[in-house]
Amino acid sequence: MDLGITDRTAVVTGGAGRIGSADCRILAEEGANVVVLDVDADGAQQVAGEIEETAGGGAAMALECDLTDREDVTDSMAAVRERFGGVDILVNNAAMVDARSRLADYDDDLWDRDVAINQTGTYNISREVFPQMCERGWGRVVTMSSMAGWYGGFGQLSYSATKAAMIGLGRTMALEGAQAGVTSNVIAPNIVVDAWAEMSPDELREHVDEYFARIAEATPMRHLGTEDDVANMVAYLCSEQASYVTGQIVGVTGGVDLFSF
Helix, strand or coil, X not given: CCCCCCCCEEEEECCCCHHHHHHHHHHXXXXXXXXXXXXXXXXXXXXXXXXXXXXXXXXXXXXECCCCCHHHHHHHHHHHHXXXXXXXXXXECCCCCCCCECHHHCCHHHHHHHHHHHHHHHHHHHHHHHHHHHHHCCEEEEEECCHXXXXXXXXXXXXXXXXXXXXXXXXXXXXXXXXXXXXXXXXXXXXXXXXHCCCCHHHHHHHCCHHHHXXXXXXXXXXXXXXXXHHHHHHHHCCHHHCCCCCCEEEECCCCCCCCC
16 A cells, blocks of 8 residues: 655654664655654664665655754754755654652652653654644654553653653644644554564563563453554554544554453
C-alpha cells in the first residue's frame, strides 16, 4: 500500500533510539525525507547514514538537538526548513524511561529531568512545528505515550505522569488542527523489546528478569512487542489513508489493556 507520504518531511525526535530509529526507517522506506533528531549526534548520524545507504528511500538528515533548549529547537527547525522547505510529519518519540522508585523515595532531580525532557521538550518542538503545519494545510503529529501513561505504572512516577501529559497534549493538538488538515494521534505501547519479543514468560524469567516476565504473563498474546510493531502504526497514522483519524489513543499492546483472567 502506498501511504502517500513520498517527499513529505518527517522529524522524529529521539530518532537514534530503538523505537525512534525504527520509525525513521519505515518512514524513509515509504519515501519521506526523514530528520533523525537526537541529543546523541553520533547515533543520529548512524541512523541517517543507514537510511541514505538504502536504495529507493527518502533522504535523511541527522540533527543534534536538545529539546529542553528552546533556542536550539528553533535553530534546528530553521535548518530543516532550509533543506526541505518545511515539516509535514512530527513524531514525538524522545523520552527518558529509566527512573524507578516509589513516591516517598523519589529523586527530585529525576522528576525535574523527566518533566523537562519528556513533557516540556515535546511541547517545545510541537510549539515550533505544529502552527506551521496548520498554516500549510497539511500535517501529521504522532506523540508517543505509554501504557504507563494511560493506566499508571508502579514505580514509574515521573514517566507515567509525563506520558499521561502526552495524551492531553496530543488530543489538544487534534482539536486545534482538525479544520486545518492536521491530524494528531497518540500511541500507547506495551513494552517493546525486539531481541526478547518472542521469548516466553518462563524464558524471560530465566534469561532477562522477573519484571519483563510478569508483563509478558499479563499480556494475552503472552509475549512482548517489537519496535516495528510501533513503527508500523506510526507510519499508518502519518499516511494519507489516516486523514480521518485524529485525537485517538492507539494501543499497541498485545492486549495487555484487556480484562482477562
